[in-house]
Amino acid sequence: MTKVIAMPQSDLLRWNVRTLLEEKTMAYVIAQPCIGTKDTACVDVCPVNAIHPHKEAAAFALARQLYIDPETCICCAACVPVCPVRAIYAEEDLPDRWRHFIEINRSYASPELPGLKA
Ligand code: SF4
Ligand code: SF4
Numbered sequence: 409m410t411k412v413i414a415m416p417q418s419d420l421l422r423w424n425v426r427t428l429l430e431e432k433t434m435a436y437v438i439a440q441p442c443i444g445t446k447d448t449a450c451v452d453v454c455p456v457n458a459i460h461p462h463k464e465a466a467a468f469a470l471a472r473q474l475y476i477d478p479e480t481c482i483c484c485a486a487c488v489p490v491c492p493v494r495a496i497y498a499e500e501d502l503p504d505r506w507r508h509f510i511e512i513n514r515s516y517a518s519p520e521l522p523g524l525k526a
Contacts, residue, residue, distance in 0.1 A: 435478035
């Protein structure tokens with residue numbers, strides 16, 4: 409027999425949010441073709457400001473490419489069609505030769521590294 413556990417609405421909401429956060433491992437990733445292009449078209453359309461560095465940031469001139477912060481990205485795909493060089497992919501669709509760009513994007517946003525703070 410199935411046992412049904414009653415849960416107050418607020419606890420249920422908390423549980424759902426926590427589960428969603430714990431399961432959020434996928435994000436969009438900027439790969440090799442951005443290097444040397446960096447036109448920032450993707451920055452302008454991202455609704456959650458997940459793509460860095462911005463043109464006016466000190467780090468922009470030194471950055472080889474732009475990077476997506478996986479913790480901020482909501483996987484809306486708005487950045488994909490505006491990229492002129494097809495540099496942006498959902499993690500699961502990244503070509504094998506560019507899988508290492510998952511870590512490159514993630515590292516840029518990491519609090520231990522200078523990326524977003526520069
Ligand atoms: S997929 Fe959406 S949220 Fe993620 S970086 Fe692109 S535009 Fe921003
Ligand atoms: S639109 Fe494409 S090429 Fe331009 S900055 Fe974004 S990822 Fe790089």
